[in-house]
Amino acid sequence: MKKTNDILIKSAEIVAVGTELLIGQTLNTNTHYLANQLTLLGINSYYQSVVGDNPERLLAMLTTALARADLVITSGGLGPTADDVTMELVAKAAGKELILDPVSKQSIEDYFNGIGRTVSDNNWKQAMMPQGALTMPNNNGTAPGAILVFDNLGKRKAIACLPGPPSELELMFEQSLKPWLEKRVNYKFEHRFLHMMGIGESEAELEVRDLIERQTNPTIAPYASPGEVCFRITQRKLRGQTEADLISPVVQEIKNRLGQYIYEDGERTLPEIVFALLKEKNQTVSFAESCTAGMISANFGAIAGVSEVFAGSVVSYSNSIKERILGVPSKILQQYGAVSKECAEAMASGVRKSLDTDLAIAVTGIAGPDGGTSDKPVGTIYLGADYQGQLTFEKHMLRGNRERIRTVASLRAFHLAWRCLKEKSDN
Template sequence: MMIQNAVILSTGDEITTGKVVDTNANYLSDKLAEIGIDLVAVITVGDVLDRLEWAWRTAIEKGDVVISTGGIGPTADDLTTETIARVAGVKLRRDEAAVDHMKRLFASISRPMPENNLKQADFPEGATVIPNPLGTAPGFRMPVTIGGHTAHLIVLPGVPREMTPMMENTVIPWIAANRGTDQVYAVKIFQTFGMSESALDEAVAGLIKPAEAKVSFRASFPQISLKIRVEGKPGEVDRKLEELAHRVREKISQFIYAEGDTSMEETVGRLLIEKKLTVAVAESCTGGLIGHRITNIPGCSQYFVGDLVTYSNDVKSGVLGVSEDTLKAHGAVSEECVREMAAGVRKRTGASVSVATSGIAGPDGGTPDKPVGTVCIALSADDQSFTRRYQFRGTRDWIKLITSQVALDWLRRYALGLPIADSAIFRR
């Protein structure tokens, strides 16, 4: 067996109609690339039996391995398993271990198991079950030969939180073990913020030669990932990867907020704990988004004091102590206002450092002097106070998200002793 390429098959009317974005295909593409598997195609098909059969036959013809997500639920439109059995010319068999697993899951939440869930324990003859510890739908793996070409089918649930651990714990190790080569791959991912994709590309240009590694970028608003993938002999790739990663760190260190699959708020939380700092937030246009992101991280009670959402001017004045004169002279969306908001929330909570936001997220409310997307951010600490006015562009949710990202990045920079003045790409 030698697996060199793959086809991804995404099924479901919700995908073909645009109601759901196919994030699974993006994730699977990344994981396959990391272990050196060439992706031949991504096929998306709805819940129609003849179309599904066409998709599977096409995928089997083109790929050494075919990875499918979706279509293995308990309802009538979940047709993946029976389609594969039909294509392979085999019968379905019931796996009693899968039945027992489902019964235990339903018993754990004190609910009776609907009879139609038993459908998820039926597998084509010759299939190897892939356990699903987080859901009722196990996956499976099986070889199918059509026209003299054998493809290995890997069927996974469509729910990302179930599919992801199955892929990483079971599927990836199996594929990697069957690549038929002693070459291995190592990957380093840098999460960056504060540079555009083109500026990032320009900054690292020439650092890594094509013969040394593959360098790729992915813009996923509001951050950009830089990935280095190295191929080589076992024992060599890690050393080689670290050498290349060191070059990147030296060049763009202040814009790298994490390595690996780590969010900005995770990085900020870790730094605040390391530096023994506490933080408070005063929000207007972001409406609690910064506090929400901070409290998504387990253990945030060690450093997060509180978040005051002060949307109206009366509350800014009455709760945070923003001067009426400041509001009259400069307005709520001003550097003067957010400076007082940040100082006010820090004074009232006793936090080591605070950030504040106020802006016009749109789509209405802009003026010639302060168009939609005008946002002011402030940071307050014992040793410094910093404010800046930005002109963001995009939809309301994008403006709120980029504002929260900048505010969190300011906290990261403060904790590291870096200049708060970040990239000028958003500066008005």
């Protein structure tokens, strides 16, 4: 990329282009990716927008975004078809002409030659760039990107155009836009993440309210996701300078107050933490699943190398399978029912003995939307654990739709596994 006029970037706005995003046909993963990258770079992002393939509305959105951010990043609309008009409208918003970029033209030609095809006439449209823009090569497709810096109402502004396909956008960002941005920001942000389970967001926030109310740098941002609470602690540092670690004292203070709920100081998932503990202990695990129907096993099996510690699992929806495969006594099923503490513990004990593992986790419950009773409403979940012959259980009353109940039940199962492994280590 060639150099362009300089600019200091403090804020950015993301504009995702595509009618398929507006109507819910395509999930807008690009904005999620870009927002995360901007945060890591220390660039504030106060607005995000989605615009369909409509020239008038896209031009209006670009004009609005330029009025409130130093940088506007667009994703999508760089293709060869008639409704791909992002580059044309970016040029219009900046008061520039579209010109043929010879480097982009050659890249398109080389791409088609490489796959043994002739360039279609409409593909040459992708080589048209706003005058004065620097091009960003697309090493995963045909649509090059562009960065344009210009004066807008007496202020320096920039627009970066990225392609819509995530594989193309992410590679272009990493190879071209990110290095360009790193030279044009004053600050960088460092983050620590504390993950908690067994406490609600409001209750956790209340425990550190005084820290939040007097915060300046670093800052504490609580947020919740299904089944857990996370605190993001962020320190702002001047880029290129060595500054004191202000995060660690805050993290320690939070741990002093909420340590019993914190399972991770970092960015590992619960399944990854359980895997690491089992590997460290040279131990194995098995699962018996009823209402989660293999979700726990699927999440664990997604980890590379998990076969070192994961023996297998049994999905036992019916009572007959619970009896025949897991050895749950019929007396337990008749007296307490399949959704009970006794059944969960018996399932865990049965799968541990059957698969000969150190630890076994079982889950049984009512995920809904039907099947609930006044005694055991939808969302009633029992977890059982058998760790080297020692039985324990947990009961949870979960809320939400079927998918959320199953998701949170799976997370709770991993949390119980973590508790068993951690408590034995600490004793």
